[in-house]
Amino acid sequence: MSAVLILGGTAEARALAAELHDAGRPVVSSLAGRVARPRLPAGEVRIGGFGGPDRLAAWLRDHEIAAVVDATHPFAARISASAAHAAPAAGVPLVRLERPGWTARPGDDWHRVATLDDAAATVARLGARRVFLTSGRQGLPAFAGLDAPWFLIRCVDPPDCALPPRSEVLLDRGPYGLDGERALLDRHAIDVLVTKDSGGDHTAPKLDAARERGIPVVVVDRPPRPGVPTVTTVAAAVEWLQ
Structure with missing residues (x-):
């Protein structure tokens, strides 16, 4: 066969x-x-x-x-x-x-963009101070020029590229739970979340936690x-x- x-x-x-x-x-x-x-x-x-x-x-x-x-x-x-x-x-x-893909629900404050460069520009436009960046390590250079916000960068493997000057890397692999995502947002005082529209349940709890906390979410659309x-x-x- x-x-x-x-x-x-x-x-x-x-x-x-x-x-x-x-x-x-x-x-x-x-x-x-x-x-x-x-x-x-x-x-x-x-x-x-x-x-x-x-x-x-x-x-x-x-x-x-x-x-x-x-x-x-x-x-x-x-x-x-x-x-x-x-x-x-x-x-x-x-x-x-x-x-x-993911669909916005009542209470979501989503800002959909076409590219990671657009996402970085939106982070700056929103005046973000503490950003939870979950868009993957390959796209991190798009945010390297932003020196005002602090970034919590979550990825599976250590990044080997340019990073934002004020940042912390969290190495972790999903699936993630809602309680853990709530605690992460609270502990780091996150005020903006950045994600790709990956879809699925494994990484969706961060969207639920952001909705509960009233945190804007920058969502990069699929190519x-x-x-x-x-x-x-x-x-x-x-x-x-x-």
């Missing part, structure tokens, strides 16, 4: 790999390798990029892959674009598994995605594969 390639790294990707593996379906999960100690899914795992869409197409043909599930992070735009080109070129079916078939649940992805 030919294998399914899961472009992964997300909780949904791991859940899908586990379900396919338990059902006896060969599965290969591909991780970008940006996290030092990733949570490994069931089945075969490869780490690192493919070298562009043409090489990915060749890899799909060489390994006789039956189908591709793009279950990467909503902000991993490059690999999604590569898969959208490579899968049709190799004659392999492709589906995107993407969790729905545009290629027009490929898309499902929003692991069950729907399994059904598509069947």
